[in-house]
Amino acid sequence: MQRYLHFGSVAAAALLLLGAGVIAQSQGYNLREIFVPQTSQFTQQHPGVIQSFDLSPDGKTLAVEFGVPESDKTVGGWKTAGSWVALWDVDKESLIGTKQIDLDIPHIVWYRQQIRFASDGHMILVLTGPRLVALSFPDLKILYAFEERVQPEDAQRQMFLEGFSAAANRLAILKQYDHNSGHSPSLEVKVTDLETGKVLSRWSRSDLCESIALSPDASLLALTINPGPWATKKKIPAGENNVFIVRPDSGEVVRAFNSGYAAANSEFLGGSTTLITIPTYNMLAHEDEVELWDAKTGQLKQQLAYPKYGLRGGMSASADGKLLAVAAFWLNSTDIKLDRDNPRGGSRLLLWALPGGKPTYTSDELGQEYGLGGLPMNLLLGGAEGGQPPVLVRMSASGDRLAFGGQLISVDAVTQEHGNTARNESVR
Helix, strand or coil, X not given: CCCCCEHHHHHHHHHHHHHHCCEEEECCEEEEEEECHHHCHHHHHCEXXXXXXXXXXXXXXXXXXXXXXXXXXXXXXXXXXXXXXXXXXXXXXXXXXXEEEEEXXXXXXXXXXXXXXCCCCCEEEEECCCEEEEEECCCCCEEEEEECCCCHHHHHHCCEEEEEEEECCEEEEEEECCCCCCCCCCEEEEEEECCCCCEEEEEEECCCCCEEEECCCCCCEEXXXXXXXXXXXCECCCCCCCEXXXXXCCCCEEEEECCCECEEEEEECCCCCEEEEEECCCHHHCCCEEEEEECCCCCEEEEEECCCCEXXXXXXXXXXXXXXXXXXXXXXXXXXXXXXXXXXXXXXXXXXXXXXXXXXXXXXXXXXHHCCCCCCHHHHCCCCHHHCCCCEEEECCCCCEEEEECCCEEEEEEEECCCCCCCCEECC
């Protein structure tokens, strides 16, 4: 699978899908498509691959991070890429800003990419792989940056920027060795002032972490730490904890518990008292529950089950925690048995109106264009390239809009059906 694709290839698919329509099974919510950025003139003229995206808190702006190959450049014999940010006005379906924020990025498969709006919408944070950049919104001026750039031949001996989380006036940055480097497990968390980037505290521990998440008031930080290099394939043994809630400024453990399965991600839901975990992207784990935990006691509050054979993807919730979206790559169980080395499937989107325990919206299976890539065997063994979920979803603060997909992004309005009027509805 090539790392970089031309936007035009998915734009054509978008136009075909727009014409044909995609039917969704609505059980309380309907989705109406507002905008597909791949059909814009800008994306059709610029080669690249989508790495991450986010919706502004008000749902009016789509921010997309994408990589562009630099065919004439190499670093240590590796071809390199640049990283760009593009902004679209969702209602006007128009491009409102672009900026290149990194270049000469070597192809190192465990580099991670992520783009997020600050909770008040005045800033955008972008992880390009070797660099974390804070941009003002909407003018995209670089406010500050952190960098961990290494030569490819030294990659396994160096720590990488593996993720970040921003909330209130704080930014927490995770740096660690790659899980498969053979290096002794070690991570470092740096907490900074969100406005200025000034480092306020720094601490470390002898572990490797899947994700970090600040609570909305930045008083707590959740870490998912699964024991063992192949923890994605098995349950967490009894007596071992893999979810840790700590003080951001010191790393002091406030609460630790066992989620039962290897957790790919955790986020605080609607405040600082509920934590949600989602299984790893590995289908072989055979765990299909999203779980809600009492952050104060570590007790399980609720399980949200969904059908098997989903490669776990991204999740996103409204600010009040009452609407939860999960995106996943779904596989056909018969096809898995017939062709295990090349399983096929498509993306799906599920919504829960909490505290209900069943999905209130389930899309039909959508095309593979909605994933961040194809579906090679490495997706079964731990997620998409660079540790990314195979499908992403981002929701506005009010829950009235969401962006869903990967190489093909759909920005949709979310409306609730009242009474018994739920019906099948096209998401287009």
